[in-house]
Amino acid sequence: MPDSSPERLMALGHRQAEPSEQGRPGRVRCVLYRDGRREGEVATVAEARRAVEEAPGSLTWISMSMPDHEQIFEAARVFDLPELAVEDAIVAHQRPKAEAYGGVLFLVLRPARYDEERESVDVGEVHVFVGHDFVITIGHTDQVDFEDVRALVEADPDTLAHGVLSVVYTILDRVVDAYAPVIAGIQQDIDEVEGQVFARDPKASPRIYRLAREVIALARAVDPLEVVLEALMEPLTKDTGPPGQTGAGSPAVSAARPFHIPEHQRTALHHRLRDVADHAAAVHERLDGSRQLLQNIMALNSALVDQAQNEAMKKVSSWGGILIVPTLIVSVYAVDIEPQPGFHWVFSWTVVLATLVLSSLCLYLLFRYKGWL
Numbered sequence: 153m154p155d156s157s158p159e160r161l162m163a164l165g166h167r168q169a170e171p172s173e174q175g176r177p178g179r180v181r182c183v184l185y186r187d188g189r190r191e192g193e194v195a196t197v198a199e200a201r202r203a204v205e206e207a208p209g210s211l212t213w214i215s216m217s218m219p220d221h222e223q224i225f226e227a228a229r230v231f232d233l234p235e236l237a238v239e240d241a242i243v244a245h246q247r248p249k250a251e252a253y254g255g256v257l258f259l260v261l262r263p264a265r266y267d268e269e270r271e272s273v274d275v276g277e278v279h280v281f282v283g284h285d286f287v288i289t290i291g292h293t294d295q296v297d298f299e300d301v302r303a304l305v306e307a308d309p310d311t312l313a314h315g316v317l318s319v320v321y322t323i324l325d326r327v328v329d330a331y332a333p334v335i336a337g338i339q340q341d342i343d344e345v346e347g348q349v350f351a352r353d354p355k356a357s358p359r360i361y362r363l364a365r366e367v368i369a370l371a372r373a374v375d376p377l378e379v380v381l382e383a384l385m386e387p388l389t390k391d392t393g394p395p396g397q398t399g400a401g402s403p404a405v406s407a408a409r410p411f412h413i414p415e416h417q418r419t420a421l422h423h424r425l426r427d428v429a430d431h432a433a434a435v436h437e438r439l440d441g442s443r444q445l446l447q448n449i450m451a452l453n454s455a456l457v458d459q460a461q462n463e464a465m466k467k468v469s470s471w472g473g474i475l476i477v478p479t480l481i482v483s484v485y486a487v488d489i490e491p492q493p494g495f496h497w498v499f500s501w502t503v504v505l506a507t508l509v510l511s512s513l514c515l516y517l518l519f520r521y522k523g524w525l
Contacts (some may be wrong), residue, residue, distance in 0.1 A: 255283060
């Protein structure tokens with residue numbers, strides 16, 4: 153039975169949002185870390201859970217690439233993930249967000265890449281579950297290579313020593329940095345279509361529309377990031393208290409309560425997330441600029457099309473005016489009446505023809521002077 157959730161229904165119609173059939177199980181890796189160093193790797197999520205329970209202070213990063221439903225359900229059962237968040241992870245097609253469910257933080261990110269040949273933005277989806285001793289990343293796309301991200305994390309033990317949020321930071325940084333080439337590709341195509349508009353290329357109008365759609369698709373992935381990053385940075389500027397403490401505040405603060413982070417680590421993570429937020433803000437500004445430029449190009453193209461139509465109407469009207477005078481004169485001779493005196497004058501046809509030519513020439517010169525021809 154097809155999924156009829158609101159997220160799925162609203163996403164239908166986009167080439168990246170069509171319901172996917174369950175195929176082969178995806179790749180799952182369970183790696184253990186302690187004090188910023190890699191401790192080893194286990195085969196199943198259940199083993200990863202037992203390992204972190206037996207070694208307090210360690211953490212596990214479980215990365216799932218294109219998993220099937222059973223793999224997600226297994227991870228949810230072992231780590232007691234919130235049911236609503238698991239449902240979102242299975243349905244997919246969520247907007248970027250950061251939500252707290254008790255001691256688990258649930259993140260949705262929308263990585264993107266630009267297909268130059270098709271001039272289209274392909275938007276994927278990554279889900280992240282964060283607990284005090286585990287990170288579960290679920291990739292519904294191949295746009296984020298978790299193995300590359302893992303290599304970056306493991307290459308910086310000082311950052312990894314900050315705990316689970318260091319993994320979140322690295323994933324965020326990778327997703328946000330990947331928006332830059334997408335913006336650059338869109339901007340290059342906008343520059344090209346701008347030249348087409350001034351060259352009066354009839355193919356410019358549909359291309360402008362396609363680019364506007366792709367900019368909107370990218371905006372849906374980029375615009376909510378500001379709220380997500382603010383939610384992640386807010387608890388890093390406050391004392392989150394000891395593990396297990398709860399209290400009022402924003403959802404992100406409540407979710408961060410189980411993560412007791414020392415002051416120096418909170419400051420370092422805040423600075424790193426601030427850097428990601430700056431990059432996201434720069435992408436957002438460039439995206440707004442591209443969106444406004446496309447609107448201006450669309451308005452200009454419409455004005456040029458209207459101007460071309462007006463020029464054509466001027467030409468048609470001018471030639472109509474030139475032809476109507478000789479038509480009126482000639483129509484006198486087509487009237488079915490007795491020829492009047494003067495019709496048989498020897499110079500009558502010469503005078504009539506001269507009048508036709510002179511009147512047409514005068515009208516032509518007049519319209520040419522006015523710029524209509």
